[in-house]
Amino acid sequence: MSQTATSSSTTTSETVFTYASPRLKFGAGASAEVGHDLAALGVTRALLVTDPGIAASGVADRVAEAVRAAGLEVEVYAEAHVEPSDASLRAAVEAARAMGPFDGVVAVGGGSSIDTAKAVDLMLTSSGDLLDYVNAPVGGGRAPEKPLLPLVAVPTTAGTGAESTSVCVLDVLARKVKTGISHERLRPVLAVVDPELSATMPAGVTAASGLDILCHALESYTARPYDAFPRKEASERVPYCGANPIADMWSEKAMSLLASAFRRAYRDGEDREARLEMSMAATFAGLGFGNAGVHLPHANAYPVAGGVPDGFHPAGYPDDHAMVPHGMAVALTAPESFRFTFEATPERHLAAARLLAPQRNPGDDARDELPSVLVDLLRDVGQPSGLAEVGYAEGDVPQLVEGTMAQARLLSICPRTPSEDDVAGVLARSMHNW
Amino acid sequence: MSQTATSSSTTTSETVFTYASPRLKFGAGASAEVGHDLAALGVTRALLVTDPGIAASGVADRVAEAVRAAGLEVEVYAEAHVEPSDASLRAAVEAARAMGPFDGVVAVGGGSSIDTAKAVDLMLTSSGDLLDYVNAPVGGGRAPEKPLLPLVAVPTTAGTGAESTSVCVLDVLARKVKTGISHERLRPVLAVVDPELSATMPAGVTAASGLDILCHALESYTARPYDAFPRKEASERVPYCGANPIADMWSEKAMSLLASAFRRAYRDGEDREARLEMSMAATFAGLGFGNAGVHLPHANAYPVAGGVPDGFHPAGYPDDHAMVPHGMAVALTAPESFRFTFEATPERHLAAARLLAPQRNPGDDARDELPSVLVDLLRDVGQPSGLAEVGYAEGDVPQLVEGTMAQARLLSICPRTPSEDDVAGVLARSMHNW
Numbered sequence: 001m002s003q004t005a006t007s008s009s010t011t012t013s014e015t016v017f018t019y020a021s022p023r024l025k026f027g028a029g030a031s032a033e034v035g036h037d038l039a040a041l042g043v044t045r046a047l048l049v050t051d052p053g054i055a056a057s058g059v060a061d062r063v064a065e066a067v068r069a070a071g072l073e074v075e076v077y078a079e080a081h082v083e084p085s086d087a088s089l090r091a092a093v094e095a096a097r098a099m100g101p102f103d104g105v106v107a108v109g110g111g112s113s114i115d116t117a118k119a120v121d122l123m124l125t126s127s128g129d130l131l132d133y134v135n136a137p138v139g140g141g142r143a144p145e146k147p148l149l150p151l152v153a154v155p156t157t158a159g160t161g162a163e164s165t166s167v168c169v170l171d172v173l174a175r176k177v178k179t180g181i182s183h184e185r186l187r188p189v190l191a192v193v194d195p196e197l198s199a200t201m202p203a204g205v206t207a208a209s210g211l212d213i214l215c216h217a218l219e220s221y222t223a224r225p226y227d228a229f230p231r232k233e234a235s236e237r238v239p240y241c242g243a244n245p246i247a248d249m250w251s252e253k254a255m256s257l258l259a260s261a262f263r264r265a266y267r268d269g270e271d272r273e274a275r276l277e278m279s280m281a282a283t284f285a286g287l288g289f290g291n292a293g294v295h296l297p298h299a300n301a302y303p304v305a306g307g308v309p310d311g312f313h314p315a316g317y318p319d320d321h322a323m324v325p326h327g328m329a330v331a332l333t334a335p336e337s338f339r340f341t342f343e344a345t346p347e348r349h350l351a352a353a354r355l356l357a358p359q360r361n362p363g364d365d366a367r368d369e370l371p372s373v374l375v376d377l378l379r380d381v382g383q384p385s386g387l388a389e390v391g392y393a394e395g396d397v398p399q400l401v402e403g404t405m406a407q408a409r410l411l412s413i414c415p416r417t418p419s420e421d422d423v424a425g426v427l428a429r430s431m432h433n434w
Numbered sequence: 435m436s437q438t439a440t441s442s443s444t445t446t447s448e449t450v451f452t453y454a455s456p457r458l459k460f461g462a463g464a465s466a467e468v469g470h471d472l473a474a475l476g477v478t479r480a481l482l483v484t485d486p487g488i489a490a491s492g493v494a495d496r497v498a499e500a501v502r503a504a505g506l507e508v509e510v511y512a513e514a515h516v517e518p519s520d521a522s523l524r525a526a527v528e529a530a531r532a533m534g535p536f537d538g539v540v541a542v543g544g545g546s547s548i549d550t551a552k553a554v555d556l557m558l559t560s561s562g563d564l565l566d567y568v569n570a571p572v573g574g575g576r577a578p579e580k581p582l583l584p585l586v587a588v589p590t591t592a593g594t595g596a597e598s599t600s601v602c603v604l605d606v607l608a609r610k611v612k613t614g615i616s617h618e619r620l621r622p623v624l625a626v627v628d629p630e631l632s633a634t635m636p637a638g639v640t641a642a643s644g645l646d647i648l649c650h651a652l653e654s655y656t657a658r659p660y661d662a663f664p665r666k667e668a669s670e671r672v673p674y675c676g677a678n679p680i681a682d683m684w685s686e687k688a689m690s691l692l693a694s695a696f697r698r699a700y701r702d703g704e705d706r707e708a709r710l711e712m713s714m715a716a717t718f719a720g721l722g723f724g725n726a727g728v729h730l731p732h733a734n735a736y737p738v739a740g741g742v743p744d745g746f747h748p749a750g751y752p753d754d755h756a757m758v759p760h761g762m763a764v765a766l767t768a769p770e771s772f773r774f775t776f777e778a779t780p781e782r783h784l785a786a787a788r789l790l791a792p793q794r795n796p797g798d799d800a801r802d803e804l805p806s807v808l809v810d811l812l813r814d815v816g817q818p819s820g821l822a823e824v825g826y827a828e829g830d831v832p833q834l835v836e837g838t839m840a841q842a843r844l845l846s847i848c849p850r851t852p853s854e855d856d857v858a859g860v861l862a863r864s865m866h867n868w
Contacts, residue, residue: 016461023618024680027450036668184457234470245714246458253683280679 017226017244019291022191031154031194034063035070041150043104045073047096049117050108051080054156060108075099080116085171089119096120106152111160114153118168118186121148133181138172144185153188156197158278159209161286163191166239178302195279203266204316207381210262212327215334216285220292221251222348223413240293250288255355257281266381295414296337297330303403305329309391324390332387333430335371340426342367344415375433388431397427451660451678453725456625465588465628468497469504475584477538479507481530483551485514488543488590497542509533514550519605523553530554540586545594548587552602552620555582567615572606578619587622590631592712593643595650595720597625600673612736629713637700638750641815644696646761649768650719654726655685656782657847674727684722689789691715700815729848730771731764737837739763743825758824766821767864769805774860776801778849809867822865831861
């Protein structure tokens with residue numbers, strides 16, 4: 001209980017936190033019931049949004065068949081882009097308008113498919129241009145005009161948590177910036193999490209998406225607490241309100257599940273209990289960070305993934321272009337980010353280290369505990385040793401710093417506010433984590 | 435992880451659980467923002483449902499003023515009955531129709547006000563008679579015709595959890611039976627939990643409502659697990675699906691909060707940190723049992739509270755009529771109920787005892803741990819020593835058994851299915867808990 005019992009009328013500190021989540025259906029076989037669930041939401045003709053990889057795997061077709069089996073019509077849009085941009089979202093909206101009208105949307109895939117579905121749903125229900133709704137100052141920051149069509153999210157990667165959040169992340173190409181559309185109405189009404197859908201993920205994808213889960217939990221657990229912000233007016237409240245007792249609970253549980261399952265799921269993709277626990281960890285972490293927020297490692301990840309140097313081809317991903325997967329991009333600077341934030345809340349950082357490595361004997365340097373636990377894990381799940389190994393050099397640091405500092409919303413939740421020099425230090429020390 | 439990794443296609447055990455919750459706004463001063471929250475839901479003219487006691491305390495007026503301050507119209511119905519009946523609900527519906535039309539509902543009070551608001555909202559949006567929607571076989575078991583008006587629940591007692599659940603509990607007078615209306619659409623869209631609203635509760639009310647929280651957490655934590663039921667079809671799923679990893683987490687956290695705060699809040703109602711923790715425990719337990727369900731102690735409570743013998747007047751409650759408060763009625767048979775269910779899941783019962791009394795040295799008899807912890811607590815918060823002290827005698831047991839056995843939905847979630855003789859034994863041993 002970090003909140004002291006002070007009257008709301010005599011304090012200028014925040015006393016209120018908020019929490020929201022989609023309804024959830026979780027378990028092996030849950031995705032077979034999507035047609036029933038859509039029908040219960042009043043849907044008769046659904047748009048299914050997915051990406052080419054998921055379409056090729058046959059998973060999207062299986063879900064589409066399940067929808068048809070319940071007597072609903074469904075049209076499939078299978079061109080969602082990995083790392084959506086304003087251009088890719090506009091293309092999806094145009095295609096949806098041509099195939100419509102629809103009275104519901106179902107997203108099948110990772111964060112890209114789910115975020116694409118959010119943007120399409122928004123533009124099927126509100127007028128104007130996509131950029132009107134993008135967060136200011138890049139976009140107009142306008143709120144949706146009315147409730148969206150019911151959106152059911154069926155995540156196929158245990159990782160992003162996009163099924164739980166109220167944000168759509170996108171690149172605005174002309175501005176060369178990653179930003180988002182963020183409003184409560186974008187949150188899916190139902191998340192259908194079927195661990196069997198993640199059974200075919202290659203080890204490299206399991207590693208990167210698991211690291212994304214890990215950082216969701218760690219960053220929301222160490223985020224600036226809600227009651228360390230100034231008191232907000234009702235109209236100023238945002239979905240991401242900082243660490244709070246409910247988000248903490250989800251994050252703690254997610255970390256315990258990761259401690260049990262992550263290495264097992266990486267080593268043996270057929271370990272169904274480990275897959276189940278990873279799906280649960282992803283969902284729980286999503287419910288935590290979807291209300292608390294993430295900070296420095298995610299802020300760093302945007303420029304790290306966005307400015308991919310030539311030549312890095314991670315195992316388990318398509319080999320046709322160089323990339324740093326999102327979860328890898330987040331995790332590469334995590335050890336040094338948490339060494340930097342340690343002094344803001346030492347007890348939280350130590351508690352996280354204990355949850356992630358309950359058997360470990362603490363070392364002499366408290367500040368080094370969590371970074372050490374993370375480095376052990378990064379090595380065990382086959383990650384590069386640092387930014388240098390994916391192709392960055394010291395000379396790239398200034399440009400990376402610029403990209404990190406642009407993520408003002410994320411940095412505002414950082415428990416210790418970083419200067420440009422602080423960020424440069426974190427990035428430079430992340431060149432070689434071991 | 436009680437679920438083993440079996441394929442959904444080769445097992446007849448359930449592999450899927452569901453979870454739903456209202457959005458939540460929690461903290462001191464949260465209730466001042468209700469007008470903004472209603473407006474954000476598109477409400478322009480709200481019905482405020484409360485009961486005479488809350489109206490007299492001035493709390494309902496403060497909330498109504500907050501709604502008006504946001505530019506909305508609001509009409510107040512302040513005649514919600516404690517322990518609603520079909521007659522009291524019909525009266526509320528008639529009054530609401532006369533004051534309408536409305537495009538939103540706000541409930542201010544305990545479970546009775548919130549459940550009355552659910553029923554009114556249902557009948558303002560669906561046609562037919564109230565009994566058409568009451569659970570079969572007492573009523574027609576019909577589903578609401580469409581989504582209800584947005585319902586915002588502002589609980590004023592830290593206890594019932596009605597703000598989290600999708601059920602309205604009522605007495606059907608002609609049938610002399612307590613039953614419910616249960617549908618996902620009845621769940622409030624937003625719960626506004628302001629611990630300052632519970633600051634004036636007398637100690638006796640703090641005790642009884644705290645025991646209700648305790649039994650919500652304990653019963654959902656020890657409920658028959660979701661994967662111990664046969665596999666359901668999509669259309670057969672119910673809001674209460676048995677113990678599951680998410681409900682367990684809420685229940686565990688609620689028990690830890692109770693261990694810290696219950697006795698403090700009872701002894702000193704001005705202890706604002708304790709009040710905050712009790713509000714949080716109530717909310718968390720509600721989010722747990724609202725998805726898992728409750729079992730034997732709540733089943734016993736219906737006849738225990740319903741057949742109140744003459745003469746019992748609990749401290750802290752109005753003195754004008756004899757009554758056994760709901761939380762007291764639940765808790766009086768809890769020690770013996772959990773002695774009965776122990777053998778179904780000994781480890782769960784022991785874990786609960788540890789969460790509730792972390793400092794306690796375990797005794798020799800494992801089966802006696804949880805009952806002993808509960809008896810200590812019941813004594814410390816001034817409860818009667820058993821059913822005898824509230825006026826029951828051995829001769830009343832057969833009639834009480836009949837009332838308990840009628841709660842078939844609750845008993846189906848009991849981890850050990852009780853026979854009539856089992857229930858009679860639990861009730862008889864609950865005459866004197868010490």
